[in-house]
Amino acid sequence: MKRVIFVCIENSNRSQMAQAFARIHGAGKIEAYSAGSRPSGRINPKAIDAMKLLGYDLTSHSSKGLDEFIGQEFDAAVTMGCGDECPRVITNKRIEWQIPDPRDMTPDQFLEVRTLIEVKVKELIDSI
Structure with missing residues:
Protein backbone atom coordinates (compact mmCIF):
# COMPACT_ATOMS: atom_id res chain seq x y z
CA MET A 1 0.00 0.00 0.00
CA LYS A 2 1.12 3.53 -0.79
CA ARG A 3 1.35 6.01 2.10
CA VAL A 4 0.01 9.49 1.31
CA ILE A 5 -0.22 12.54 3.54
CA PHE A 6 -2.42 15.53 2.73
CA VAL A 7 -1.28 18.80 4.29
CA CYS A 8 -2.98 22.17 4.62
CA ILE A 9 -2.63 24.91 7.21
CA GLU A 10 -5.34 24.17 9.79
CA ASN A 11 -6.08 20.47 9.05
CA SER A 12 -9.75 21.26 9.45
CA ASN A 13 -11.15 21.29 5.87
CA ARG A 14 -9.18 20.49 2.70
CA SER A 15 -6.71 17.93 3.99
CA GLN A 16 -9.39 16.22 6.08
CA MET A 17 -11.70 15.82 3.09
CA ALA A 18 -8.80 14.63 0.92
CA GLN A 19 -7.90 12.00 3.51
CA ALA A 20 -11.54 10.88 3.59
CA PHE A 21 -11.75 10.61 -0.21
CA ALA A 22 -8.47 8.67 -0.31
CA ARG A 23 -9.93 6.22 2.18
CA ILE A 24 -13.18 5.96 0.20
CA HIS A 25 -11.71 5.64 -3.29
CA GLY A 26 -8.30 4.17 -2.46
CA ALA A 27 -9.30 1.44 -0.05
CA GLY A 28 -6.71 -1.33 -0.28
CA LYS A 46 -19.02 22.67 7.36
CA ALA A 47 -16.57 19.91 6.35
CA THR A 59 -16.22 13.24 13.17
CA SER A 60 -14.00 10.16 13.42
CA HIS A 61 -11.04 12.34 12.30
CA SER A 62 -9.00 14.72 14.43
CA SER A 63 -7.08 17.87 13.55
CA LYS A 64 -3.37 17.27 14.03
CA GLY A 65 0.01 18.78 13.27
CA LEU A 66 2.92 17.54 11.22
CA ASP A 67 4.90 16.84 14.42
CA GLU A 68 2.96 13.57 14.74
CA PHE A 69 4.62 12.36 11.52
CA ILE A 70 8.25 13.32 12.14
CA GLY A 71 10.58 10.65 10.76
CA GLN A 72 7.84 8.80 8.88
CA GLU A 73 8.19 8.25 5.14
CA MET A 80 -3.14 22.02 -0.54
CA GLY A 81 -2.59 25.71 -1.12
CA CYS A 82 -0.38 26.37 1.89
CA GLY A 83 2.77 26.98 -0.15
CA ASP A 84 5.86 27.76 1.91
CA GLU A 85 3.97 27.41 5.18
CA CYS A 86 3.93 23.63 4.78
CA PRO A 87 7.15 22.20 6.18
CA ARG A 88 8.88 19.40 4.34
CA VAL A 89 8.04 15.79 5.07
CA ILE A 95 2.53 17.49 -5.15
CA GLU A 96 1.04 20.98 -4.75
CA TRP A 97 -2.68 21.47 -5.27
CA GLN A 98 -3.79 25.09 -5.40
CA ILE A 99 -7.14 24.63 -3.69
CA PRO A 100 -8.78 27.64 -2.05
CA ASP A 101 -9.51 27.40 1.66
CA PRO A 102 -13.28 26.89 1.86
CA ARG A 103 -13.50 27.83 5.56
CA ASP A 104 -15.45 31.06 5.01
CA MET A 105 -17.24 30.10 1.79
CA THR A 106 -20.98 29.72 1.29
CA PRO A 107 -22.34 26.17 1.53
CA ASP A 108 -22.58 25.88 -2.28
CA GLN A 109 -19.00 27.11 -2.75
CA PHE A 110 -17.83 24.73 -0.02
CA LEU A 111 -19.41 21.81 -1.88
CA GLU A 112 -17.65 22.92 -5.10
CA VAL A 113 -14.30 22.74 -3.29
CA ARG A 114 -15.25 19.34 -1.85
CA THR A 115 -15.99 18.09 -5.37
CA LEU A 116 -12.69 19.48 -6.68
CA ILE A 117 -10.82 17.66 -3.91
CA GLU A 118 -12.61 14.40 -4.72
CA VAL A 119 -11.69 14.68 -8.42
CA LYS A 120 -8.04 15.41 -7.59
CA VAL A 121 -7.84 12.52 -5.11
CA LYS A 122 -9.22 10.11 -7.72
CA GLU A 123 -6.60 11.36 -10.22
CA LEU A 124 -3.88 10.89 -7.60
CA ILE A 125 -4.98 7.33 -6.87
CA ASP A 126 -4.85 6.51 -10.58
CA SER A 127 -1.35 7.99 -10.89
CA ILE A 128 0.44 6.25 -8.01
Missing part, protein backbone atom coordinates in the same frame (compact mmCIF):
# COMPACT_ATOMS: atom_id res chain seq x y z
CA LYS A 29 -4.35 0.86 -2.34
CA ILE A 30 -3.64 3.91 -0.19
CA GLU A 31 -2.98 4.47 3.47
CA ALA A 32 -4.09 8.10 3.90
CA TYR A 33 -3.15 10.65 6.54
CA SER A 34 -3.67 14.37 7.00
CA ALA A 35 -1.99 17.11 8.99
CA GLY A 36 -1.68 20.87 9.27
CA SER A 37 1.27 23.21 9.45
CA ARG A 38 -0.69 25.18 12.09
CA PRO A 39 -3.55 22.85 13.09
CA SER A 40 -6.73 24.41 14.45
CA GLY A 41 -7.41 21.45 16.73
CA ARG A 42 -10.91 20.91 15.31
CA ILE A 43 -12.69 19.77 12.18
CA ASN A 44 -14.81 22.51 10.61
CA PRO A 45 -18.53 21.68 11.04
CA ILE A 48 -18.37 17.43 8.60
CA ASP A 49 -21.71 18.37 7.00
CA ALA A 50 -20.29 18.28 3.45
CA MET A 51 -18.90 14.78 3.91
CA LYS A 52 -22.02 13.57 5.74
CA LEU A 53 -23.96 14.32 2.53
CA LEU A 54 -21.83 11.58 0.93
CA GLY A 55 -22.27 9.16 3.81
CA TYR A 56 -18.81 9.70 5.35
CA ASP A 57 -18.47 10.49 9.06
CA LEU A 58 -15.68 13.04 9.40
CA PHE A 74 5.43 8.74 2.59
CA ASP A 75 5.13 7.78 -1.05
CA ALA A 76 3.48 11.16 -1.71
CA ALA A 77 2.88 14.39 0.18
CA VAL A 78 0.12 16.60 -1.18
CA THR A 79 0.11 20.20 -0.03
CA ILE A 90 10.03 12.75 3.99
CA THR A 91 8.50 11.74 0.68
CA ASN A 92 9.31 10.31 -2.71
CA LYS A 93 6.85 12.62 -4.47
CA ARG A 94 5.72 16.14 -3.59
